[in-house]
Amino acid sequence: MRALCYHGKKDIRCDNVPDPKIEDGRDAIIKVSSCAICGSDLHLFDGFMPGMMKGDIVGHEFMGEVVEVGRDNKKLKVGDRVVVPFTICCGECDQCRRGNFSVCERSNRNKDVADKLFGHTTAGLFGYTHLTGGYAGGQAEYVRVPFADVAPVKVPNGLTDEQVLFLGDIFPTGWQAAVQCDIQPTDTVAIWGAGPVGQFAIRSALLLGAKQVVCIDHVPERLAMARAGGAITIDFDNESVLERLAELTQGKGPEKCIDAVGMEAHATRSIDSMYDRAKQALMLETDRAHVLREMIYVCRPAGVLSIPGVYGGLLDKIPFGALMNKGLTVRTGQTHVNRWAEDLLHRIEEGQIDPSFVITHTVGLEQGPEMYTTFRDKQDGCIKVVLKP
Incomplete structure (x- = not known):
């Protein structure tokens, strides 16, 4: 089969690789109809x-038909159409029973490594680092889904991929x-x-009843999409985030x-952004913490910081005293996908939201490698890429 494979930094290739096989009685094989x-x-x-290792199949957003x-x-049968959550969960451990699916205690095949890095294991993830199990990903023609009697979400008739x-x-x-x-x-x-993710957070916050939602970015196409979703926008290239947020909240700061x-x-012209880049280049920190620092500074006292953005290692100069x-x-x-999936599926069916709004590019799987660069560099108005194997 064809699959997008990792061959090193900035090197994703569409390779021919062996088809996946059933390895456990709870598995399923999915023929991918769409991935992203x-x-x-x-x-x-x-x-x-x-x-990451050379030849790893990447991708964790995918759906298709059970073959x-x-x-x-006992959950799935051949011919079922399913969306597969990116988190692999057993459904039986203590965390899964509590609905904390992204920290499943059994699905990470490299649990010992995760334990050493994070203190406790996380769940296994499709198409990601071997720290999360080294599972083959979904940017492929076929995928083996472990514990497939738990996470996959069956898609009702009448809804498009x-x-x-x-x-x-x-x-x-x-x-x-x-x-x-x-x-x-x-x-x-x-x-x-x-x-x-920011686009869906905007629409989710409004569905959940926020008085106003403000979105900070600098890419014109993304800011326009945010405004279309109901957000007030701040272009950090051309205006002060701190001053604009103070103006919009009467000096109090956003509650959330x-x-x-x-x-x-x-952030353009940001001293701490330049500091982070220098520290990264010298391998003195792994992640850039500009957004976290800014959120801690502007958030109204007794407020909430919610962090779906992915971090992988060590940060520097976090103002923990202010926090x-x-x-x-x-x-x-990481997201407990199955905690929310059924409710969100119903919202789609009821017309509260059509998630397809975020798609800007749809191409064949073989064009995936070039689309990584297009997406990364925000070329051609690219916000979200869907691949069709």
């Missing part, structure tokens, strides 16, 4: 996430980011980043702040 490139895939592409089912899988594909990651991620804010009707929610950027944050003395609450984590 995610912002967190760019962390692999840019070399910021350790634990083979393990003998112990484009409407439901993002239930596997970015829609629940934006939704969880907003839910973690405990949004009240009087709240201003400030969201850093107008990429795909969402970091939809993560480890590759930057503590302002009484801020921090909520973060």
Whole structure:
């Protein structure tokens, strides 16, 4: 089969690789009908996430048709159309029973390595670093899905791939980011980043009743999409984020702040952004923390910081004194997709939201390698890429 494979920093190739096979009775094999490139895939592409090996199949946003089912899988049958969450969960461990699917205690095949790095294991993830299990990803013609009697979400008739594909990651991620804010009707929610997750966080915050949502970015196409979704926008290239947020909140600051950027944050003319880049170049820190610092500074006391943006390692110069003395609450984590998927599927069916709004490019799988660069560099108005194997 064809699959997009990692061959090193900035080197993704469309290779011919062996077809996946059933390895456990709970497995299923999915013939992929649609998959997508995610912002967190760019962390692999840019070399910021350790634990990748040459030939690893990448991608964790995918859906398709069940073509083979393990003998112990009673949930799925051949012909079912499913969206597969990016988090692999067993459904049986203590964390899964609590609904904390992204920290499943059993699905990470490299649990010992994750334990050493993070203190405790995370769940296994499709198409990501070997720190999360080294599972083959979904930017391929076929995928083996472990524990396939737990996570896959069956798609009802009448919905297109484009409407439901993002239930596997970015829609629940934006939704969880907003839910973690405990949004009240009087709240201003400030969201850093107008990429795909930021776009869903905007719409989720408004669905959850925020008074106003403010989105900070500098890419014109992304800012226009944010405004179309109901956000007030701040272009950090041309105006002061601090001054504009103060103006919009009568000097009080936003009650809730969402970091939809993560480890590759930057800001034009920002001293601490330049500091982070220098520290990264010298291998003295792994991630850029500009957005986190700015959120801590501007958030109203007793507010909430919600962090769906991915971080992989070590940060420097975090103003923890401000965080503590302002009484801020921090909520973060990979997304517990199955906690939210059914509710969000119903919202799509009811017409509350059509997630296909975020798609700007649809191409064949073989064009995937070049689209990584297009997406990373925000060329051609690119916000979200869907691949068709």
